[in-house]
Amino acid sequence: MFSSILQFEFLQNAFLSGILIGFIAPLLGVFVVVRRLSLIADALSHVTLAGIAGGLFLSSKISFFSSLNPIYVGMGFSVLGSLVIEKLRAFYKFYAELAIPIIMSAGIGFSVVFISLADGFNTDLFNYLFGSVSAVSRTDLYIITGVAALVILLIVLFYKELFLLSFDEEYASALGLPAKGLHLLFILTVALVISVSMRVVGILLVSSLMTLPVAASIRIATGFKKTIFLSVIIGEASVLIGLVLSYYLDIAPGGTIVILEVLALIFSIILSKARRGKI
Amino acid sequence: MEEKIVEVKNLFFQYERKYVLENINISIEKGAFLGLVGPNGSGKSTLLKCLLGLLKPQKGTIHLFGEDIHQFNDWHKIGYVSQKANSFNSSFPATVFEVVASGLTPKLGLFKKMKKADREKVMEAIRAVGMEKAVHQNIGELSGGQQQRVFIARALVSEPKLLILDEPTVGVDSQTVNHFYQLLHHLNKELEITLILVTHDIGAITDKVTHVACLNKQLYFHGNKDEFERLKETELTSLYGHPVQLITHDHE
Numbered sequence: 180m181f182s183s184i185l186q187f188e189f190l191q192n193a194f195l196s197g198i199l200i201g202f203i204a205p206l207l208g209v210f211v212v213v214r215r216l217s218l219i220a221d222a223l224s225h226v227t228l229a230g231i232a233g234g235l236f237l238s239s240k241i242s243f244f245s246s247l248n249p250i251y252v253g254m255g256f257s258v259l260g261s262l263v264i265e266k267l268r269a270f271y272k273f274y275a276e277l278a279i280p281i282i283m284s285a286g287i288g289f290s291v292v293f294i295s296l297a298d299g300f301n302t303d304l305f306n307y308l309f310g311s312v313s314a315v316s317r318t319d320l321y322i323i324t325g326v327a328a329l330v331i332l333l334i335v336l337f338y339k340e341l342f343l344l345s346f347d348e349e350y351a352s353a354l355g356l357p358a359k360g361l362h363l364l365f366i367l368t369v370a371l372v373i374s375v376s377m378r379v380v381g382i383l384l385v386s387s388l389m390t391l392p393v394a395a396s397i398r399i400a401t402g403f404k405k406t407i408f409l410s411v412i413i414g415e416a417s418v419l420i421g422l423v424l425s426y427y428l429d430i431a432p433g434g435t436i437v438i439l440e441v442l443a444l445i446f447s448i449i450l451s452k453a454r455r456g457k458i
Numbered sequence: 459m460e461e462k463i464v465e466v467k468n469l470f471f472q473y474e475r476k477y478v479l480e481n482i483n484i485s486i487e488k489g490a491f492l493g494l495v496g497p498n499g500s501g502k503s504t505l506l507k508c509l510l511g512l513l514k515p516q517k518g519t520i521h522l523f524g525e526d527i528h529q530f531n532d533w534h535k536i537g538y539v540s541q542k543a544n545s546f547n548s549s550f551p552a553t554v555f556e557v558v559a560s561g562l563t564p565k566l567g568l569f570k571k572m573k574k575a576d577r578e579k580v581m582e583a584i585r586a587v588g589m590e591k592a593v594h595q596n597i598g599e600l601s602g603g604q605q606q607r608v609f610i611a612r613a614l615v616s617e618p619k620l621l622i623l624d625e626p627t628v629g630v631d632s633q634t635v636n637h638f639y640q641l642l643h644h645l646n647k648e649l650e651i652t653l654i655l656v657t658h659d660i661g662a663i664t665d666k667v668t669h670v671a672c673l674n675k676q677l678y679f680h681g682n683k684d685e686f687e688r689l690k691e692t693e694l695t696s697l698y699g700h701p702v703q704l705i706t707h708d709h710e
Contacts, residue, residue, distance in 0.1 A: 336569055340568070353510045401551075402553035402556055403551055
Protein backbone atom coordinates (compact mmCIF):
# COMPACT_ATOMS: atom_id res chain seq x y z
CA MET A 180 0.00 0.00 0.00
CA PHE A 181 2.80 2.42 0.81
CA SER A 182 4.29 2.12 -2.63
CA SER A 183 0.83 2.83 -4.01
CA ILE A 184 0.66 6.01 -1.94
CA LEU A 185 3.85 7.25 -3.54
CA GLN A 186 2.52 6.27 -6.93
CA PHE A 187 -1.06 7.53 -6.93
CA GLU A 188 -1.99 11.14 -6.34
CA PHE A 189 -5.53 10.28 -5.27
CA LEU A 190 -4.18 8.15 -2.41
CA GLN A 191 -1.86 10.94 -1.31
CA ASN A 192 -4.79 13.37 -1.33
CA ALA A 193 -6.91 10.93 0.63
CA PHE A 194 -4.34 10.29 3.34
CA LEU A 195 -3.15 13.87 3.72
CA SER A 196 -6.68 15.23 3.98
CA GLY A 197 -7.56 12.41 6.40
CA ILE A 198 -4.59 13.26 8.63
CA LEU A 199 -5.49 16.96 8.67
CA ILE A 200 -9.17 16.42 9.40
CA GLY A 201 -8.46 13.69 11.95
CA PHE A 202 -6.50 16.36 13.79
CA ILE A 203 -8.61 19.50 13.54
CA ALA A 204 -12.11 18.03 13.88
CA PRO A 205 -11.59 16.60 17.40
CA LEU A 206 -9.39 19.57 18.39
CA LEU A 207 -12.23 21.98 17.72
CA GLY A 208 -14.75 19.32 18.75
CA VAL A 209 -13.64 19.44 22.38
CA PHE A 210 -14.74 23.06 22.58
CA VAL A 211 -17.95 22.26 20.68
CA VAL A 212 -18.87 19.45 23.08
CA VAL A 213 -18.11 21.21 26.36
CA ARG A 214 -20.05 24.24 25.19
CA ARG A 215 -23.00 21.91 24.42
CA LEU A 216 -23.05 22.86 20.77
CA SER A 217 -22.78 19.31 19.36
CA LEU A 218 -26.13 19.50 17.61
CA ILE A 219 -25.16 22.74 15.93
CA ALA A 220 -22.47 20.77 14.11
CA ASP A 221 -25.19 18.47 12.80
CA ALA A 222 -27.42 21.33 11.71
CA LEU A 223 -24.53 23.03 9.91
CA SER A 224 -23.66 19.86 8.01
CA HIS A 225 -27.16 19.83 6.52
CA VAL A 226 -26.84 23.47 5.53
CA THR A 227 -23.54 22.60 3.87
CA LEU A 228 -25.35 19.91 1.90
CA ALA A 229 -27.73 22.55 0.56
CA GLY A 230 -24.70 24.57 -0.57
CA ILE A 231 -23.08 21.55 -2.20
CA ALA A 232 -26.31 20.65 -4.00
CA GLY A 233 -26.67 24.28 -5.08
CA GLY A 234 -23.08 24.25 -6.35
CA LEU A 235 -23.63 21.03 -8.29
CA PHE A 236 -26.79 22.48 -9.79
CA LEU A 237 -25.02 25.66 -10.89
CA SER A 238 -22.08 23.82 -12.38
CA SER A 239 -24.28 21.40 -14.30
CA LYS A 240 -26.80 23.91 -15.65
CA ILE A 241 -24.93 27.16 -16.15
CA SER A 242 -21.82 27.00 -18.27
CA PHE A 243 -20.26 30.00 -16.49
CA PHE A 244 -20.08 27.93 -13.30
CA SER A 245 -19.07 24.67 -14.96
CA SER A 246 -15.66 24.61 -13.27
CA LEU A 247 -17.00 25.75 -9.89
CA ASN A 248 -15.94 23.53 -6.97
CA PRO A 249 -19.18 22.92 -5.02
CA ILE A 250 -17.17 22.85 -1.78
CA TYR A 251 -16.91 26.67 -1.98
CA VAL A 252 -20.68 27.04 -2.14
CA GLY A 253 -20.95 24.54 0.73
CA MET A 254 -18.51 26.60 2.81
CA GLY A 255 -20.46 29.76 2.05
CA PHE A 256 -23.75 28.16 3.08
CA SER A 257 -22.22 26.74 6.24
CA VAL A 258 -20.81 30.09 7.32
CA LEU A 259 -24.09 31.83 6.53
CA GLY A 260 -26.00 29.10 8.38
CA SER A 261 -23.85 29.56 11.48
CA LEU A 262 -24.65 33.28 11.53
CA VAL A 263 -28.38 32.59 11.16
CA ILE A 264 -28.21 30.03 13.99
CA GLU A 265 -26.66 32.65 16.27
CA LYS A 266 -29.40 35.16 15.36
CA LEU A 267 -32.11 32.56 16.01
CA ARG A 268 -30.56 31.52 19.32
CA ALA A 269 -30.63 35.14 20.45
CA PHE A 270 -34.18 35.62 19.12
CA TYR A 271 -35.60 32.54 20.87
CA LYS A 272 -33.63 33.25 24.01
CA PHE A 273 -35.45 30.70 26.15
CA TYR A 274 -35.84 28.14 23.37
CA ALA A 275 -32.32 28.42 22.00
CA GLU A 276 -32.33 24.78 20.84
CA LEU A 277 -35.16 25.63 18.40
CA ALA A 278 -32.51 27.12 16.14
CA ILE A 279 -31.22 23.62 15.39
CA PRO A 280 -34.37 21.99 13.91
CA ILE A 281 -35.16 25.22 12.06
CA ILE A 282 -31.76 25.36 10.38
CA MET A 283 -31.61 21.62 9.85
CA SER A 284 -34.95 21.39 8.05
CA ALA A 285 -34.25 24.53 6.05
CA GLY A 286 -30.96 22.96 4.99
CA ILE A 287 -32.58 19.70 3.93
CA GLY A 288 -35.41 21.55 2.19
CA PHE A 289 -33.01 23.57 0.05
CA SER A 290 -30.90 20.46 -0.61
CA VAL A 291 -33.82 18.46 -1.95
CA VAL A 292 -34.97 21.30 -4.19
CA PHE A 293 -31.47 21.87 -5.58
CA ILE A 294 -31.04 18.13 -6.12
CA SER A 295 -34.28 17.90 -8.11
CA LEU A 296 -33.29 20.98 -10.14
CA ALA A 297 -29.96 19.33 -10.92
CA ASP A 298 -31.88 16.29 -12.28
CA GLY A 299 -31.77 14.13 -9.20
CA PHE A 300 -29.07 12.11 -7.57
CA ASN A 301 -25.77 11.49 -9.21
CA THR A 302 -22.55 9.91 -7.97
CA ASP A 303 -21.08 13.27 -7.01
CA LEU A 304 -23.85 13.99 -4.57
CA PHE A 305 -23.74 10.48 -3.22
CA ASN A 306 -20.05 11.05 -2.49
CA TYR A 307 -20.85 14.16 -0.52
CA LEU A 308 -23.53 12.40 1.49
CA PHE A 309 -21.45 9.43 2.59
CA GLY A 310 -17.96 10.69 1.95
CA SER A 311 -15.55 9.66 -0.69
CA VAL A 312 -12.03 10.24 0.38
CA SER A 313 -10.69 8.89 -2.92
CA ALA A 314 -12.51 11.68 -4.74
CA VAL A 315 -10.58 14.39 -2.86
CA SER A 316 -8.82 16.53 -5.44
CA ARG A 317 -5.62 18.52 -5.07
CA THR A 318 -7.70 21.72 -4.86
CA ASP A 319 -9.80 20.16 -2.09
CA LEU A 320 -6.60 19.26 -0.26
CA TYR A 321 -5.35 22.85 -0.50
CA ILE A 322 -8.65 24.15 0.90
CA ILE A 323 -8.52 21.61 3.75
CA THR A 324 -4.91 22.64 4.50
CA GLY A 325 -5.94 26.30 4.63
CA VAL A 326 -8.80 25.62 7.03
CA ALA A 327 -6.57 23.40 9.18
CA ALA A 328 -4.01 26.20 9.47
CA LEU A 329 -6.77 28.59 10.48
CA VAL A 330 -8.08 26.25 13.19
CA ILE A 331 -4.64 25.62 14.66
CA LEU A 332 -3.90 29.34 14.64
CA LEU A 333 -7.21 30.07 16.39
CA ILE A 334 -6.59 27.52 19.13
CA VAL A 335 -2.95 28.53 19.66
CA LEU A 336 -3.70 32.24 19.83
CA PHE A 337 -6.93 32.12 21.82
CA TYR A 338 -6.57 28.95 23.88
CA LYS A 339 -6.98 30.54 27.31
CA GLU A 340 -9.76 32.85 26.14
CA LEU A 341 -11.67 29.95 24.55
CA PHE A 342 -11.16 27.85 27.67
CA LEU A 343 -12.57 30.57 29.90
CA LEU A 344 -15.48 31.21 27.54
CA SER A 345 -16.30 27.50 27.46
CA PHE A 346 -15.98 26.93 31.18
CA ASP A 347 -17.87 29.96 32.42
CA GLU A 348 -19.28 32.44 29.94
CA GLU A 349 -20.56 34.88 32.56
CA TYR A 350 -17.20 34.98 34.31
CA ALA A 351 -15.48 35.59 30.99
CA SER A 352 -17.69 38.65 30.43
CA ALA A 353 -17.17 39.82 34.00
CA LEU A 354 -13.43 39.77 33.39
CA GLY A 355 -13.94 42.06 30.41
CA LEU A 356 -13.38 39.45 27.71
CA PRO A 357 -15.07 40.20 24.35
CA ALA A 358 -17.18 37.06 24.72
CA LYS A 359 -19.54 37.74 21.80
CA GLY A 360 -16.82 38.40 19.26
CA LEU A 361 -14.87 35.36 20.37
CA HIS A 362 -17.95 33.16 20.16
CA LEU A 363 -18.66 34.37 16.63
CA LEU A 364 -15.09 33.65 15.54
CA PHE A 365 -15.43 30.19 17.07
CA ILE A 366 -18.73 29.32 15.42
CA LEU A 367 -17.49 30.51 12.01
CA THR A 368 -14.47 28.25 12.34
CA VAL A 369 -16.74 25.34 13.24
CA ALA A 370 -18.75 26.03 10.07
CA LEU A 371 -15.61 25.93 7.94
CA VAL A 372 -14.32 22.71 9.51
CA ILE A 373 -17.66 20.99 8.93
CA SER A 374 -17.79 21.99 5.30
CA VAL A 375 -14.30 20.66 4.57
CA SER A 376 -14.50 17.53 6.77
CA MET A 377 -17.51 16.27 4.94
CA ARG A 378 -15.30 15.46 1.95
CA VAL A 379 -13.85 12.60 4.01
CA VAL A 380 -16.77 11.08 5.93
CA GLY A 381 -19.75 12.70 4.28
CA ILE A 382 -22.46 15.04 5.51
CA LEU A 383 -24.36 12.41 7.42
CA LEU A 384 -21.31 11.48 9.47
CA VAL A 385 -19.37 14.71 9.72
CA SER A 386 -20.47 15.72 13.20
CA SER A 387 -19.31 12.34 14.51
CA LEU A 388 -15.71 13.32 13.74
CA MET A 389 -16.07 16.29 16.07
CA THR A 390 -18.05 14.64 18.84
CA LEU A 391 -17.30 10.90 19.11
CA PRO A 392 -13.56 11.16 19.95
CA VAL A 393 -14.44 13.79 22.55
CA ALA A 394 -17.25 11.68 23.99
CA ALA A 395 -14.74 8.83 24.30
CA SER A 396 -12.05 10.85 26.07
CA ILE A 397 -14.09 13.22 28.25
CA ARG A 398 -14.80 10.64 30.94
CA ILE A 399 -11.35 9.08 31.12
CA ALA A 400 -8.98 12.03 30.75
CA THR A 401 -8.14 14.31 33.66
CA GLY A 402 -8.10 17.97 32.75
CA PHE A 403 -8.86 19.93 29.63
CA LYS A 404 -5.52 19.70 27.85
CA LYS A 405 -5.40 15.94 28.32
CA THR A 406 -8.97 15.67 27.01
CA ILE A 407 -7.90 17.54 23.87
CA PHE A 408 -4.80 15.37 23.51
CA LEU A 409 -6.70 12.11 23.89
CA SER A 410 -9.50 13.23 21.55
CA VAL A 411 -7.01 14.07 18.83
CA ILE A 412 -5.25 10.70 19.29
CA ILE A 413 -8.55 8.81 19.01
CA GLY A 414 -9.71 10.90 16.04
CA GLU A 415 -6.42 10.56 14.20
CA ALA A 416 -6.11 6.82 14.88
CA SER A 417 -9.69 6.16 13.70
CA VAL A 418 -9.17 8.08 10.48
CA LEU A 419 -5.83 6.41 9.63
CA ILE A 420 -6.82 2.87 10.58
CA GLY A 421 -10.18 3.40 8.91
CA LEU A 422 -8.56 4.50 5.64
CA VAL A 423 -6.16 1.54 5.60
CA LEU A 424 -8.93 -0.96 6.42
CA SER A 425 -11.27 0.45 3.82
CA TYR A 426 -8.48 0.26 1.21
CA TYR A 427 -7.75 -3.41 1.87
CA LEU A 428 -11.28 -4.60 2.59
CA ASP A 429 -12.82 -2.41 -0.11
CA ILE A 430 -15.45 -0.94 2.23
CA ALA A 431 -16.73 2.63 2.65
CA PRO A 432 -14.03 4.71 4.43
CA GLY A 433 -16.41 7.18 6.09
CA GLY A 434 -18.47 4.45 7.72
CA THR A 435 -15.36 2.51 8.73
CA ILE A 436 -13.91 5.57 10.47
CA VAL A 437 -17.13 6.21 12.37
CA ILE A 438 -17.44 2.55 13.42
CA LEU A 439 -13.86 2.66 14.78
CA GLU A 440 -14.75 5.78 16.75
CA VAL A 441 -17.81 4.06 18.17
CA LEU A 442 -15.59 1.14 19.22
CA ALA A 443 -13.20 3.58 20.95
CA LEU A 444 -16.20 5.11 22.70
CA ILE A 445 -17.46 1.74 23.95
CA PHE A 446 -13.97 0.86 25.14
CA SER A 447 -13.68 4.16 27.03
CA ILE A 448 -17.06 3.70 28.71
CA ILE A 449 -16.00 0.25 29.92
CA LEU A 450 -12.64 1.63 31.08
CA SER A 451 -14.27 4.52 32.92
CA LYS A 452 -16.74 2.21 34.68
CA ALA A 453 -14.00 -0.24 35.60
CA ARG A 454 -11.98 2.60 37.14
CA ARG A 455 -14.91 3.67 39.24
CA GLY A 456 -15.28 0.09 40.39
CA LYS A 457 -18.65 -0.48 38.81
CA ILE A 458 -17.64 -3.55 36.85
CA MET B 459 -9.71 60.51 53.27
CA GLU B 460 -9.72 56.84 52.34
CA GLU B 461 -9.75 55.81 48.70
CA LYS B 462 -13.19 55.04 47.32
CA ILE B 463 -13.26 51.62 45.67
CA VAL B 464 -16.88 51.71 44.58
CA GLU B 465 -19.14 54.71 44.26
CA VAL B 466 -22.70 54.30 43.00
CA LYS B 467 -24.86 57.38 42.56
CA ASN B 468 -28.62 57.58 41.85
CA LEU B 469 -28.64 54.23 40.11
CA PHE B 470 -31.84 52.93 38.50
CA PHE B 471 -32.18 49.62 36.71
CA GLN B 472 -35.22 48.12 34.99
CA TYR B 473 -35.95 44.84 33.27
CA GLU B 474 -38.67 45.38 30.66
CA ARG B 475 -40.82 48.04 32.35
CA LYS B 476 -40.33 47.04 35.95
CA TYR B 477 -37.78 48.79 38.12
CA VAL B 478 -35.59 46.36 40.04
CA LEU B 479 -33.29 48.96 41.52
CA GLU B 480 -34.38 52.47 42.45
CA ASN B 481 -32.15 55.35 43.38
CA ILE B 482 -29.26 53.35 44.79
CA ASN B 483 -26.39 55.22 46.42
CA ILE B 484 -23.50 53.25 47.79
CA SER B 485 -19.94 54.13 48.53
CA ILE B 486 -17.37 51.58 49.61
CA GLU B 487 -14.02 52.59 50.95
CA LYS B 488 -10.78 50.72 50.72
CA GLY B 489 -10.49 47.88 53.22
CA ALA B 490 -14.22 47.67 53.92
CA PHE B 491 -16.11 44.39 54.16
CA LEU B 492 -19.64 45.15 53.05
CA GLY B 493 -22.44 42.68 53.66
CA LEU B 494 -25.18 43.29 51.11
CA VAL B 495 -28.37 41.71 52.38
CA GLY B 496 -31.92 41.51 51.12
CA PRO B 497 -34.66 39.00 50.46
CA ASN B 498 -34.86 36.94 47.26
CA GLY B 499 -35.68 39.09 44.27
CA SER B 500 -34.53 42.28 45.99
CA GLY B 501 -32.10 43.15 43.19
CA LYS B 502 -28.87 42.10 44.91
CA SER B 503 -27.52 40.13 41.99
CA THR B 504 -28.67 42.80 39.56
CA LEU B 505 -26.72 45.40 41.50
CA LEU B 506 -23.60 43.20 41.40
CA LYS B 507 -23.99 42.66 37.68
CA CYS B 508 -24.16 46.43 37.20
CA LEU B 509 -20.94 46.78 39.19
CA LEU B 510 -19.29 44.13 37.05
CA GLY B 511 -20.38 45.81 33.83
CA LEU B 512 -22.53 42.81 32.85
CA LEU B 513 -25.69 44.94 32.92
CA LYS B 514 -26.06 48.58 31.92
CA PRO B 515 -28.19 50.69 34.26
CA GLN B 516 -30.68 53.09 32.69
CA LYS B 517 -29.87 55.93 35.06
CA GLY B 518 -27.12 56.83 37.47
CA THR B 519 -23.36 56.53 37.58
CA ILE B 520 -20.89 53.93 38.80
CA HIS B 521 -17.28 54.69 39.60
CA LEU B 522 -14.79 51.89 40.19
CA PHE B 523 -11.42 52.81 41.72
CA GLY B 524 -12.30 56.45 41.03
CA GLU B 525 -12.90 55.88 37.33
CA ASP B 526 -16.23 55.96 35.48
CA ILE B 527 -17.29 52.39 34.64
CA HIS B 528 -17.46 53.23 30.91
CA GLN B 529 -13.78 54.14 30.94
CA PHE B 530 -12.76 51.46 33.42
CA ASN B 531 -10.43 48.82 31.96
CA ASP B 532 -8.65 47.25 34.92
CA TRP B 533 -11.10 44.38 35.32
CA HIS B 534 -8.35 42.20 36.75
CA LYS B 535 -8.51 44.39 39.88
CA ILE B 536 -11.95 42.91 40.55
CA GLY B 537 -12.50 39.29 41.52
CA TYR B 538 -15.94 37.74 41.24
CA VAL B 539 -17.37 34.57 42.77
CA SER B 540 -20.86 33.81 41.52
CA GLN B 541 -23.55 31.46 42.73
CA LYS B 542 -21.80 28.51 41.20
CA ALA B 543 -24.87 26.50 40.26
CA ASN B 544 -25.89 29.10 37.72
CA SER B 545 -22.85 29.30 35.53
CA PHE B 546 -20.93 26.10 35.88
CA ASN B 547 -21.06 22.77 34.10
CA SER B 548 -19.94 20.33 36.78
CA SER B 549 -18.85 17.63 34.35
CA PHE B 550 -16.51 20.00 32.56
CA PRO B 551 -13.19 18.21 32.05
CA ALA B 552 -10.83 20.68 33.73
CA THR B 553 -8.44 20.31 36.64
CA VAL B 554 -8.39 22.61 39.64
CA PHE B 555 -5.15 24.08 38.29
CA GLU B 556 -6.69 24.82 34.89
CA VAL B 557 -9.75 26.47 36.43
CA VAL B 558 -7.72 28.69 38.74
CA ALA B 559 -5.26 29.56 35.95
CA SER B 560 -8.17 30.78 33.81
CA GLY B 561 -8.54 33.65 36.29
CA LEU B 562 -5.27 35.06 34.94
CA THR B 563 -6.63 35.37 31.39
CA PRO B 564 -7.34 39.12 31.35
CA LYS B 565 -4.17 39.97 33.24
CA LEU B 566 -1.97 38.06 30.83
CA GLY B 567 -3.63 39.69 27.83
CA LEU B 568 -4.16 38.38 24.32
CA PHE B 569 -1.69 35.97 22.72
CA LYS B 570 0.35 35.61 25.93
CA LYS B 571 1.09 32.30 27.56
CA MET B 572 1.63 31.53 31.25
CA LYS B 573 5.18 31.80 32.49
CA LYS B 574 6.76 30.07 35.44
CA ALA B 575 5.98 33.01 37.74
CA ASP B 576 2.32 32.83 36.69
CA ARG B 577 2.17 29.12 37.49
CA GLU B 578 3.59 29.90 40.91
CA LYS B 579 0.85 32.51 41.40
CA VAL B 580 -1.77 29.92 40.55
CA MET B 581 -0.31 27.50 43.11
CA GLU B 582 -0.21 30.30 45.69
CA ALA B 583 -3.92 31.04 45.19
CA ILE B 584 -4.73 27.33 45.45
CA ARG B 585 -2.75 27.09 48.68
CA ALA B 586 -4.50 30.19 50.03
CA VAL B 587 -7.82 28.34 49.91
CA GLY B 588 -6.30 25.06 51.11
CA MET B 589 -6.93 23.05 47.96
CA GLU B 590 -3.35 22.08 47.11
CA LYS B 591 -4.07 18.38 47.48
CA ALA B 592 -6.64 18.48 44.66
CA VAL B 593 -4.56 20.48 42.14
CA HIS B 594 -4.65 17.82 39.45
CA GLN B 595 -8.14 16.53 40.13
CA ASN B 596 -11.07 17.33 37.88
CA ILE B 597 -13.27 20.07 39.33
CA GLY B 598 -16.36 17.88 38.97
CA GLU B 599 -14.97 15.33 41.44
CA LEU B 600 -14.94 17.84 44.31
CA SER B 601 -17.69 18.60 46.82
CA GLY B 602 -19.72 21.80 46.56
CA GLY B 603 -17.72 23.53 49.28
CA GLN B 604 -14.41 22.55 47.72
CA GLN B 605 -15.56 23.77 44.32
CA GLN B 606 -16.49 27.10 45.84
CA ARG B 607 -12.99 27.38 47.33
CA VAL B 608 -11.54 26.74 43.88
CA PHE B 609 -13.67 29.56 42.49
CA ILE B 610 -12.38 31.88 45.19
CA ALA B 611 -8.84 30.89 44.23
CA ARG B 612 -9.70 31.69 40.62
CA ALA B 613 -10.85 35.15 41.72
CA LEU B 614 -7.75 35.64 43.91
CA VAL B 615 -5.16 34.65 41.34
CA SER B 616 -5.25 37.98 39.53
CA GLU B 617 -4.54 39.67 42.90
CA PRO B 618 -7.76 41.68 42.97
CA LYS B 619 -8.22 44.77 45.11
CA LEU B 620 -11.95 44.19 45.27
CA LEU B 621 -13.62 40.80 45.65
CA ILE B 622 -17.34 40.44 44.95
CA LEU B 623 -19.10 37.31 46.21
CA ASP B 624 -22.69 36.50 45.25
CA GLU B 625 -24.21 34.14 47.84
CA PRO B 626 -21.14 31.92 47.73
CA THR B 627 -22.28 29.64 50.54
CA VAL B 628 -25.59 28.48 49.08
CA GLY B 629 -25.70 24.71 49.27
CA VAL B 630 -22.49 24.43 51.28
CA ASP B 631 -22.45 22.61 54.63
CA SER B 632 -22.18 24.70 57.80
CA GLN B 633 -18.67 23.60 58.78
CA THR B 634 -17.34 24.61 55.38
CA VAL B 635 -19.22 27.89 55.69
CA ASN B 636 -17.32 28.67 58.91
CA HIS B 637 -13.97 27.96 57.27
CA PHE B 638 -15.11 30.06 54.40
CA TYR B 639 -15.84 33.10 56.57
CA GLN B 640 -12.47 32.72 58.28
CA LEU B 641 -10.87 32.78 54.85
CA LEU B 642 -12.76 35.97 53.93
CA HIS B 643 -11.71 37.57 57.22
CA HIS B 644 -8.10 36.70 56.44
CA LEU B 645 -8.36 38.17 52.91
CA ASN B 646 -9.88 41.34 54.29
CA LYS B 647 -7.54 41.92 57.23
CA GLU B 648 -4.21 40.47 56.04
CA LEU B 649 -4.33 41.03 52.31
CA GLU B 650 -6.42 44.22 52.62
CA ILE B 651 -8.83 43.16 49.90
CA THR B 652 -12.07 45.13 49.88
CA LEU B 653 -15.01 42.72 49.99
CA ILE B 654 -18.64 42.79 48.96
CA LEU B 655 -20.58 39.75 50.15
CA VAL B 656 -24.15 39.23 49.03
CA THR B 657 -26.37 37.05 51.17
CA HIS B 658 -29.97 36.74 52.28
CA ASP B 659 -28.88 35.53 55.71
CA ILE B 660 -28.22 38.64 57.80
CA GLY B 661 -27.55 36.80 61.03
CA ALA B 662 -24.64 34.79 59.69
CA ILE B 663 -22.54 37.74 58.66
CA THR B 664 -23.00 40.56 61.17
CA ASP B 665 -19.95 39.67 63.25
CA LYS B 666 -17.73 39.35 60.15
CA VAL B 667 -18.45 42.49 58.17
CA THR B 668 -17.52 46.14 58.75
CA HIS B 669 -20.49 47.60 56.87
CA VAL B 670 -23.99 46.53 55.97
CA ALA B 671 -26.35 47.52 53.18
CA CYS B 672 -29.96 46.39 53.13
CA LEU B 673 -31.49 46.23 49.70
CA ASN B 674 -35.03 45.64 48.60
CA LYS B 675 -35.38 47.45 45.31
CA GLN B 676 -34.36 50.56 47.22
CA LEU B 677 -31.57 50.85 49.70
CA TYR B 678 -33.08 50.78 53.19
CA PHE B 679 -29.90 51.01 55.13
CA HIS B 680 -26.28 51.63 54.35
CA GLY B 681 -23.86 52.20 57.14
CA ASN B 682 -21.33 50.65 59.44
CA LYS B 683 -21.95 47.60 61.53
CA ASP B 684 -22.47 49.34 64.89
CA GLU B 685 -25.27 51.48 63.55
CA PHE B 686 -26.78 48.41 62.01
CA GLU B 687 -26.61 46.47 65.29
CA ARG B 688 -28.40 49.25 67.16
CA LEU B 689 -31.06 49.37 64.51
CA LYS B 690 -31.41 45.63 64.46
CA GLU B 691 -32.61 45.48 68.04
CA THR B 692 -35.49 47.83 67.42
CA GLU B 693 -36.96 47.57 64.00
CA LEU B 694 -35.01 45.43 61.62
CA THR B 695 -38.00 43.38 60.61
CA SER B 696 -40.15 46.37 59.83
CA LEU B 697 -37.35 47.74 57.71
CA TYR B 698 -38.02 45.29 54.93
CA GLY B 699 -40.78 46.58 52.72
CA HIS B 700 -41.19 49.65 54.90
CA PRO B 701 -42.15 52.59 52.73
CA VAL B 702 -39.89 55.05 54.54
CA GLN B 703 -36.51 55.40 52.92
CA LEU B 704 -33.77 55.31 55.47
CA ILE B 705 -30.40 55.94 54.00
CA THR B 706 -27.54 56.77 56.27
CA HIS B 707 -24.18 57.35 54.79
CA ASP B 708 -21.23 57.04 57.00
CA HIS B 709 -17.93 58.62 56.24
CA GLU B 710 -15.47 57.53 58.79
